[in-house]
Amino acid sequence: MTVLDVANLTKIYGDACGECVDNTGPSVGDNQCPVCGSVVACADVDFQLHDGEVLGIVGESGSGKSSLAEMLALDLDATAGDARYHAYDGNMLSADYQARHELQNQHVGMVHQHVQDGLELSFSGGGNVAEKLLAAGWRHYGDIRDRVESLFRETEVPVSRMDDATETYSGGMQRRIQIAKAIANDPGLVVLDEPTTGLDVSVQARVLDMFRGLQREQDVATIVVSHDLDVIRLLADRTLVMRHGRVIETGLTDRIMEDPHHEYTQTLINSVI
Amino acid sequence: MTDGRSVVPDAESVDDLLDGVADDGLAGYNYAYLDEHTKREVRRATLKAIALPGHQVPFASREMPLARGWGTGGIQTSLSLLGPEDAFKVIDQGSDESVNAANIRRLASRTADVETTTDATDASVIQTRHRIPEEVLDDDQILVLQVPITDPLRRVDGSDDANRRRHAHKNYSKMWVALYENVVEYGEIKLSSRYPVLVDDRYLMDPSPIPRWDVPKLDDADNLCLFAAGREARIYAVPPHTEVEPLAFKDRQFQVERFPDQACANCGSEDTFLTEVETDDGDRRYACNDTSFCEKRRANPDLSKAHHRDGNDHAWGPATDPSVPDGPTENSEGGERE
């Protein structure tokens, strides 16, 4: 089953002149329109995401990954494009506030690159996760506690820390709390933006292992965005390579890693090895 | 547009103003102190507030001869409602006798020519700070509550812009998290006042700093309740027979204050909101907070809170309404942790 079908997804920051997309991209070597100065964060992105699949989006900093992720998590307005989500009737990018909140609460979980975009640091860790349940209408305190506790176990955060303020958590724990929050209502789609950036290498590996286990167990369709090829290699079944706001190569992750077609992808992979 | 102050250019306080009117009564002042334009503006906001129960409606709050935050919103609302036929009662935390209550009452009596009363059953308009009377209000009475902080969401987010968006979309999950954290900390919901309520299943509302004891009285009341904030220039309303539901969990219910084994030291009542008072010899005793009802109970200990109404079974908060759950005592931790 196709969980998500995205066509022509575009984000332009600034007052677009109409020529922005033609004036930017890999062929030009820039994402800023020379005529009007607008930034084409991403343009004409097409892909499909299937049941249980993990799609990786890789590219250097500024290539448009976060803009893409935030539009799909309905946190950022798209300039143009169409995104069909299996449980929503119509283009979810043009959902009104009410429908958007419903989608975010029940269907699309997001793990933000910057923790303050994803968590209320003054709330307890448990409170942050509980918010998702409360937003979805949970009104039984005991049930909420039980659910939060089991989400803490699933994401391997010590249950003893559940009632401590989130700002006292380590970076790794905060990332796990975001994941717990993202999956709290059994969403059909999870979007992870740079899930390991800013974490110690040893912590990175454990967060990724935890998420991989969780993802396989729950079979949830996932989009993982990273500038780190190792993260993509570990998690993604299929990968999009982005540069200057465009997808320049698409394929199975193994194929892309072993036999990159695009010259840029080759440099990207060679520079890591 | 007429400035509200222009009618009494020299008045800097209620006392000044009252000195000015002491001799010549209404001469030189507009009826009910405010100019007609201001009164119309307040009435318009009031009508809009009644049409959208629990929704905060902005109004052009005027300078009044007392500092904002001292009931200026309530005064403007009362003065725009009062006519010469009205009987006006003013209470400050249950007492008719506070300086502020007495000043507001005198201002209304001298500029609007209204009767004043301390009897809640006689008043057609009751202005109050932080209490709802113990006696059941009727459908021909209006309660005007003074409000310091209008938005219940300010507890969880200081941004009024973000909060307005939340109200527009009935997005109250942040408030629910605050209640969740409250239960985590205390085992029960422990908010002493300004208890958040959902009005007509639509708008989250701050009922003003009334005790929890008074919150159930707002639900399906016969009378109109108006809430007015001068400093924040907002009016909101709970029209008669509107559903008002305190936020709570299914397994952590809203509870009112309890005073186990305590009775009013003055009248012996056990079904009223009591406050602790210290006597001259340092003893601590409980006494009715609603002083005018306490006086009636002293004369008649069996007087029902609905004595003036047909039938005695009016639901009016604790001890009159079986659906209002008793809370644990004020100083106990109560409830058990999960």
Ligand SMILES: Nc1ncnc2c1ncn2[C@@H]1O[C@H](COP(=O)(O)OP(=O)(O)O)[C@@H](O)[C@H]1O
């Ligand atoms: N709010 C914004 N306003 C203007 N430009 C932005 C904004 N956010 C991102 N950009 C620009 O859009 C481009 C893509 O950014 P982003 O989506 O964050 O890429 P990535 O996540 O791959 O680093 C960059 O050139 C960035 O500077």
Ligand SMILES: [Mg+2]
């Ligand atoms: Mg990014």
Ligand SMILES: [Zn+2]
């Ligand atoms: Zn008494």
